[in-house]
Amino acid sequence: MSAEASAPTVGAEASVRPTAVSTPRGRRVPLAAIIAGAAAALFAVGLLVWGNPVPADQPGFWVIVQSRSVAVATIALVAAAQALATVLFHTATGNRILTPSILGFDALYTLMQTALVFAFGMAATQVEGVGKIVAQSALMVLFATLLYGWLFSGRRANLHVLLLVGVVLGVGFGSVSTFLQRMLTPSEFDVLSARLYGSIGRGNPEVLPWAALVVAAIAVWAWRRRAALDVIALGRDAATSLGLRYRREIVVLLVVVAVLVSVSTTMVGPMTFFGFLVAIMSYQFVSSDRHGQVLPVAVLLGLATLLGAYFVMQHVFAAAGLVSIVIEFVGGLAFLIVILRKGLR
Amino acid sequence: MITIEAVDKHYRATRALGPVDLEIASGGLTALVGPNGAGKSTLLTIVGRLLDPDSGRVRVGGLDVVTAKPRELAKVVSILKQENHFVARLTVRQLVSFGRFPHSQGRLTAADREAVDRALAFLDLEGFEERFLDELSGGQRQRAFVAMVLAQDTEVVLLDEPLAALDMRHAAAMMQRLRDAADELGKTIVLVVHDVNFASAYADRIIALAEGRIVASGTPEEIMRPQVLSAVFDTPVDVVQHGGHRLAVYYRPAPTTQEHVAVMPDDDFGMPRNHAPAEASVPEF
Numbered sequence: 001m002s003a004e005a006s007a008p009t010v011g012a013e014a015s016v017r018p019t020a021v022s023t024p025r026g027r028r029v030p031l032a033a034i035i036a037g038a039a040a041a042l043f044a045v046g047l048l049v050w051g052n053p054v055p056a057d058q059p060g061f062w063v064i065v066q067s068r069s070v071a072v073a074t075i076a077l078v079a080a081a082q083a084l085a086t087v088l089f090h091t092a093t094g095n096r097i098l099t100p101s102i103l104g105f106d107a108l109y110t111l112m113q114t115a116l117v118f119a120f121g122m123a124a125t126q127v128e129g130v131g132k133i134v135a136q137s138a139l140m141v142l143f144a145t146l147l148y149g150w151l152f153s154g155r156r157a158n159l160h161v162l163l164l165v166g167v168v169l170g171v172g173f174g175s176v177s178t179f180l181q182r183m184l185t186p187s188e189f190d191v192l193s194a195r196l197y198g199s200i201g202r203g204n205p206e207v208l209p210w211a212a213l214v215v216a217a218i219a220v221w222a223w224r225r226r227a228a229l230d231v232i233a234l235g236r237d238a239a240t241s242l243g244l245r246y247r248r249e250i251v252v253l254l255v256v257v258a259v260l261v262s263v264s265t266t267m268v269g270p271m272t273f274f275g276f277l278v279a280i281m282s283y284q285f286v287s288s289d290r291h292g293q294v295l296p297v298a299v300l301l302g303l304a305t306l307l308g309a310y311f312v313m314q315h316v317f318a319a320a321g322l323v324s325i326v327i328e329f330v331g332g333l334a335f336l337i338v339i340l341r342k343g344l345r
Numbered sequence: 346m347i348t349i350e351a352v353d354k355h356y357r358a359t360r361a362l363g364p365v366d367l368e369i370a371s372g373g374l375t376a377l378v379g380p381n382g383a384g385k386s387t388l389l390t391i392v393g394r395l396l397d398p399d400s401g402r403v404r405v406g407g408l409d410v411v412t413a414k415p416r417e418l419a420k421v422v423s424i425l426k427q428e429n430h431f432v433a434r435l436t437v438r439q440l441v442s443f444g445r446f447p448h449s450q451g452r453l454t455a456a457d458r459e460a461v462d463r464a465l466a467f468l469d470l471e472g473f474e475e476r477f478l479d480e481l482s483g484g485q486r487q488r489a490f491v492a493m494v495l496a497q498d499t500e501v502v503l504l505d506e507p508l509a510a511l512d513m514r515h516a517a518a519m520m521q522r523l524r525d526a527a528d529e530l531g532k533t534i535v536l537v538v539h540d541v542n543f544a545s546a547y548a549d550r551i552i553a554l555a556e557g558r559i560v561a562s563g564t565p566e567e568i569m570r571p572q573v574l575s576a577v578f579d580t581p582v583d584v585v586q587h588g589g590h591r592l593a594v595y596y597r598p599a600p601t602t603q604e605h606v607a608v609m610p611d612d613d614f615g616m617p618r619n620h621a622p623a624e625a626s627v628p629e630f
Binding site for chain 1: 417431450
């Protein structure tokens with residue numbers, strides 16, 4: 001019955017789907033990718049040069065542009081990481097609703113950070129540098145892979161159960177974190193909160209190149225494996241019949257997702273619904289669900305959305321600090337709408 | 346050629362299958378029949394390496410399905426499960442093109458495109474190539490899935506209840522296509538089928554399972570006998586001759602007395618219930 005009821009909308013969707021544009025080399029580039037890419041570029045340039053107090057012909061202009069470029073690069077990196085992580089997570093888990101963040105991934109990150117400070121005190125925070133961040137991320141990736149690998153390995157698991165488990169885990173991790181934070185000394189807590197609630201304004205130029213390297217490497221890897229990703233999206237049986245080691249592929253994907261989310265969370269803190277928002281928009285805008293289209297469209301849409309949000313909030317409303325709140329609000333609304341309209345499938 | 350040696354599979358404490366020893370020769374259409382829970386699908390999915398047996402070995406085309414490289418296996422054996430629900434929205438051509446993945450790893454060559462076209466044509470899907478799967482009827486969608494498996498161009502094709510959810514017209518057409526695939530393309534096709542009459546009319550060999558064991562195997566003439574089928578399915582089955590094929594009739598037992606006032610005998614419709622190991626009552630072939 002529901003299939004019949006949804007049939008007209010499906011047809012309508014198909015006719016609304018935009019076409020692709022052919023390049024001279026005969027490859028078809030989705031229209032959405034071109035528009036999103038142009039918008040992202042525009043907003044990035046806007047963030048760099050708009051409202052610069054120094055006239056463009058003086059050297060001070062470029063000093064300001066350079067200092068702003070750290071923020072822009074951070075935004076871009078986080079957007080790309082979240083978009084890739086969400087799409088890859090959807091592929092690995094065979095659903096299009098749940099995202100790592102909705103399943104309590106960010107809360108897990110908060111808990112790990114808190115637990116480290118709790119266990120090792122100031123010593124955990126005094127060792128600065130890339131090595132420590134790598135070690136933390138590795139720990140996080142290990143835990144996340146084990147947890148979500150286990151969650152999604154059971155065949156009995158359906159999306160309702162997973163959503164419930166995710167919400168409970170998220171709340172549980174959050175409560176334990178709060179509990180541990182209460183027992184910290186004020187100075188430890190100060191250090192921890194500086195670590196936890198990163199923001200664009202306090203972007204860390206030292207970590208940026210490493211994070212960029214990781215995200216870029218994963219993006220290239222995902223692009224080169226896009227055909228295999230299409231097959232993985234068919235599910236365990238079909239993928240196995242087509243000659244993939246399905247279990248290994250899924251573990252690798254979950255590790256990659258964990259790396260991406262921990263990079264993003266390290267840089268700007270938790271973002272629950274941003275990845276969901278970007279992924280759901282991408283699925284609407286591509287003419288084919290192949291990863292060759294979805295991945296670039298998702299990344300470019302993510303860039304356009306986050307850069308655009310910052311540009312608008314900073315220069316139109318003069319309230320850049322509210323960006324994540326607005327994104328979460330819109331993303332949360334989109335999540336509710338999708339769940340209420342389509343249900344969990 | 347499929348060789349199954351001492352394969353068994355338990356779910357928790359209950360034995361779902363085995364131990365099973367079986368050889369299926371190359372070529373032709375082999376049907377696995379049996380009552381619900383007999384282990385037909387379990388056996389098929391183990392041969393199709395979607396399920397690991399608890400013990401025993403399965404070799405398909407000389408490759409051990411547990412230890413051989415998945416990519417090499419995917420060029421020898423393909424399997425289509427009964428339920429196929431994909432999150433991604435695919436056109437028929439995209440779906441069928443997936444069948445070429447083991448050969449091309451996603452970069453379709455001219456030969457791959459040709460194979461896809463052939464598979465589409467073989468299942469009468471021309472004109473539907475650009476339609477999305479969710480815009481097709483159940484029969485068309487099932488044909489698209491079978492086309493994908495044929496495009497994979499493996500020697501052995503395993504199908505788990507390909508007739509499920511098809512009406513009689515589409516079911517008969519599907520069996521004819523599979524028969525053609527065996528005859529014209531030289532495939533070794535093994536399928537699980539619920540309706541023994543389809544097995545009788547189209548298959549070269551029928552393998553009957555009950556309670557996880559093979560209880561009978563042979564040609565349709567050898568299997569389509571009242572005493573064999575009644576034992577396998579544990580229900581009274583009559584067999585009639587029709588159009589050169591034997592058909593099982595089991596919908597309502599015929600009255601046992603001359604009059605219509607026949608009263609059902611107490612002992613299960615007059616058929617001997619058979620709970621002993623089924624081999625005992627079934628003639629060996």
